[in-house]
Amino acid sequence: MNFLKYIWLIPLLPLVGCFFNGVFGKRFSKVTIDFFALGSTLLSFLCSVGAVWQLSRLQPEERVFNLNLFEWIPAGVALTAHGFANFSIQWGYRLDPLSAVMILVVTGVGFLIHVYSTGYMAHEHGPHLGGYYRFFSYLNLFMFSMLTLVLANNFALMFVGWEGVGLCSYLLIGFYFHKKSAGDAGKKAFIVNRIGDAGFMLGMFLIFQTFGSLDFGTVMARAAEAPIEVYGSVGVLTAIGILLFLGATGKSAQLPLYTWLPDAMEGPTPVSALIHAATMVTAGVYMVSRTSVIYTHAPTAMMVVAVVGGVTAIFAASIGLVQNDIKRVLAYSTVSQLGYMFLACGVGAYFVGIFHLMTHAFFKALLFLGAGSVIHALSGEQDLRRMGALKNKIPKTYVTMLAATLAISGIPPFAGFFSKDEILWQAFSSEYGRWWLWLIGVVAALMTAFYMFRLIFLTFYNESRVDPEVEHHIHESPSNMIVPLQILAVLSVIGGFVQIPKFLFGGFDGFERWLEPVFKHPATEAGAAAVEHASLGAEAGLALFSVVVALTGIYLAYRFYYRPSSAPDRAMASAKPVYTVLFNKYYMDKIYDALFVNRTKDLGNALWAFDRGVIDGGVNGSGWFTRFTANVSCWWDKWIVDGLVNVVGFTVKMLSYPLRILQTGFVQSYAFLMVLGIIAFIWLYVLR
Amino acid sequence: MVPLNYFLILAAILFCLGVIGFVMKRNLITMFMSIELMLNSVNLTFVAFSRHINVLSGQIFVFFVMVIAAAEAAVGLAIIVAFYRNRESLNVDEVDRMKL
Amino acid sequence: MTFDQILFYCLAAIAIISALMVITRRNPVHSAMFLITTLFSVAGIYLQLHAEFLAAVQVIVYVGGIMVLFLFVIMLVNLEVVSTERRFNKQWIIALIASAVLLVEFGYVIVRGGKSSLLPPVTGPAQDLTRKNSEQIGLMLYQNYMLPFEIASLLLLVAIIGAVILAKRRLASDK
């Protein structure tokens, strides 16, 4: 059986599921709903596996499969930079190594989350609630849109998926519509996304204008022939790159359009896992990778991507340090990790961006689902301050979440180590890399390890701060929730082995080679050559250093939050700068002791202490930085975002005054305005 | 022989008087009369041009403008009567229930 | 100054003055009377331009039909109330200025554009429009302009229906 011919089934199946559940779901029993929702997703996953397997059996250069189903938009000819181009858009799918990775992640993780949802949303089922079928219907619609996005073989169809996922995200964030905040959050997400989409649209038009086509294959081939633009200049490719990236910042929650994502946590937790961690938000990364040829020819755009990614990574991580809502911590963490991926893309290491996208999908989905399990166990409690000591009460959740936390912190051999380390290495060594980009990445890694272990300690360790009412209801989640967690945990552990750096056991670059056909073109080959001669030792050293950094973060979290005797003092968070200044002084003395007074100590000890000192200095700095970013974020949220939604409201209010003057309701004021308009028209025509 | 421009200027003046009347008068019927004044000056323009360039179609156009003026008058006055029945007023300033 | 010109000046003066009166009188009946005067003098100018047919139609349709309709409606409504109301609305000063600007623009276009704005007049033996004006118009209406002429009847039908619908008395069966 030739699976490749049937890739159109991959998006279609979830749509069928959506249709049945959406139309008839009201009358279905829970089992029937599950059957359609899960069955369609599972089949879709199996189709994907089959198709990818078939793809992998081809020669690497032949691993592109285009399937045009029908002509969607024919619009005759249009004058472009390539002469008269026949503007025709196919409804067509493209399977190549890049979309292969994406569909596996989307359908695989998607299926697990579907399974999980049958447990998590079970209480929504009922004749008067009716949320259950609606939920699965939306979820399947999302799967359809997301798969359309990643399988599309042209920009226009990709945009269909792009808007579709935004719409589903809106529907699912606002799923608990009786909560006003949920409705508002959904609206915010949709509107912020639309701003980015305007950029995407414009970029798309510009692409057509420049390359005379919207088909990925044609555009990339033509872009590869274009001369590389000078760094610092803004040519047409740079403009395209930046416009598309604007779209990506909206969808993938990067600065400055990131704020909808934390609010999106109003949705049900499986939605957060699927849409706001594993799949939809990574669409921006996918898109940038998909258009890698354009970016490689526009170094300025790449720098923009890298800087925005890096700054977002550190910015969001620092906000994550002080959040108390378990899902919000994870949300900021997602923003930060997405920043990492863009950082990777921005330095030209697209395959690493996709690699991190994949591992992130595993461990972040797991974290969200684990958090969901915790919330489920605590009857809906989301505040870290009212958790604690859950380690023994929900041990399976604990173990799986710990695995994910180690993965995200970058501890070997968990999956996150390989991808994150590769990003840092590329940021440092690649042709487009800069040492300060690497530094940003390292600091963000430190913060990541810190806030993730803070979350673990606050949730699972110490004594219980759980509401006594809730306390005796605590129970481990049912198996249909736990099994997906365990599968994802396994993936979080082993997922990184597809790409192992050279200094470990000789290395393995299966993932890179798999994606090579997508990202290989003359411009990148030149870049690759430059990287070759970088030393193996430096890579190993940096890797070691980043592990040390991660461990330091964990240690600091331990120092701050693992306190068997007393509950973490919440006031400490606000008094932290003072606290850390003191803390710092104390250790500085010790360093002086180690280095100058007590020279008898061995070097390792000194280094250890030095590290601690430096890190503590970092803590001090980050205390300030956290407060700063928190302030900025607060300000941003208050003035710009609620702005962006409210800026509209504000503008509207401001505009209502002139409007009130103009739209008076009096015929003669209207006539008078018309006369003014006529005067203006005649002036414009005759006298100008 | 009167030059063409004289007729055109006269028409323009009448037209603008119509505009002034429409924008300033408070009585619905006089506003409507101002429109008739404007249409008339358009007709004058047509006839003057027609005479000057020696092409008759302008006069045909005037004929149709008159037809339309008649039709508009019938409908417009009916609307005004309906308004008067509802409001007992012909004051245009009272037509302001809907605004902004 | 030829007789033609004197006649024009007289008619133009009457037209403008009565148009001014139309827009300045408080009583709509007076306005209507002055509008009729304007229409008459414009009809005179039509005659001067050798558009006899239109001059006749102007008098019959405009003065005889439309203006009577106006007067009829004015009589229908309560004049007592109407005549005590203010003449102009509050925006009359700026409206006046705007209209003056408009007039200046028109004047500029007409005077500066002048004859160079027009294609040269058509000349030829068949182009004597001053003779048999009505006959020529009639022929054109029924030959070249037959379709618009027929459709104009539809327009009038629409107008009749509309006028009846809107102005008819409220019946008891109406809501």
Add this chain to the structure above:
Amino acid sequence: MTLPQVPILPILPELILTLFGIAVMLFDPFTAKPHKSWLSSLAFIGVLAALAGNVLLLAAEGEYYNGMIIVDSFSVFFNFLFLIIAGLSILASRQYLVREGVNHSEYYGLLLFATVGMCFMGGANELIMIFIGLEITSISTYVLAGFRRTDLKSNEAAIKYFLLGSFATAFLLYGIALMYGATHTTHLSQISSALLTGRIDLRLVLAGTALMMVGFSFKVATAPFQIWTPDVYEGAPIPVTGWMSVGPKAAGFAAFLRVFFVALPALDQKWFWVLWVSSVLTMTIGNTAAMLQSNIKRMLAYSSIAHAGYILVAFAALTPNGIASIMFYLLAYSVMNLGAFAVISAWSLSGERRVTIDEFAGLGYRQPWLAAAFTVFLLGLTGIPLTAGFTGKFFMFRAAINSKLYWLTIIALLNSAASLYYYLRPTIAMYMREPGESGRTSAPQDSAPLQISMATKVVIAVSVLAVFYLGLFPSTILDFAQSSAFLVH
């Protein structure tokens, strides 16, 4: 003396519509009161017959009646559009007229006659025909807007539209007069060739163009002549508002396009900039003002202004692609808007109550299908992919980009993005609010189960299907539009 030829075929749809319009009114006295809605079926049959007649037109391309009208695929396309609009409007009005106790026959008669006027506007090749067509349409619309004559708002809508409409018409006529004086003709292609001789000073022509543009801008409601729209749309009866926002507007655009591309291409660099400015103003005013509204009719009125602004973006592209995309968009916009108004009409209560956005609260539970359809229309108007609104906007903005109108397109895209803000409000009210939340205590009969007539259901279903059809398979319509656009250009 020779009598002229009277070919029937080129005016077949118009003739059929006129006959049926008269028939509807003639049958009125012979129809018993409870059966009056039968007249709407008659009118609808008339529209179907005219559609059939319109198909025959395809075989009769050419100029007729001394160049008064032209039959080409452009005019056939617009006839097709006007007839669809008329058909859907007739069905959508049916239940409303019964509920509001409005005269049926005259309503349908006027609707059909107005459609005749619109068809003449689309097929006109002479300013005089455009003018008469425009007046037939306008006068019918004045009357229809005031059709609930005992209602103060409806009355006010009629007065405002009538006074300002006549005012604008006077300017249009003045423009035509100046154009006639300068070029000796009112025939569109003769104007064009007169301008191409290059022997005349352009001042008079330009003033004429400006004034004609004023007239058309008024009819299609673009800035700064959009000002009447919200008041009139709010006051007119709901189905009339729906019809007005698409029919006369489309006809206005048909004439606007025809006049400017056929008669005045020589001046396109002059009118391009006016269009540019007007477009930006129109979009921005429409979208921002729409956000302020609480009455859904008024909100959609401003939204229709905004859409006219998007259309001007493609207009300013000055290319056949631009024209084709406008034609496509007008069709797409028409079905979306008519569908939306059909939903509003179905949900509102007699006396036009329950038309504020807040009062849509709970529609999602009480009428899931109605709410879903309304959501589809609103999303379509926003321009979400897979709907007609997206493909339409896509074509238009692409045409603009193709003519290198980058800034205009950016402004349009931002506007389009912002429009989501107000299109979401009814959706949120429908799904995310409880019915009682609006603070108004509703009368008990208001919460009675909603009776939606078959005709309304058909309109809504057809519109939903059309929204998706045009979104997914736009090719047929677009190809047709494209081929006719080349003719006009």
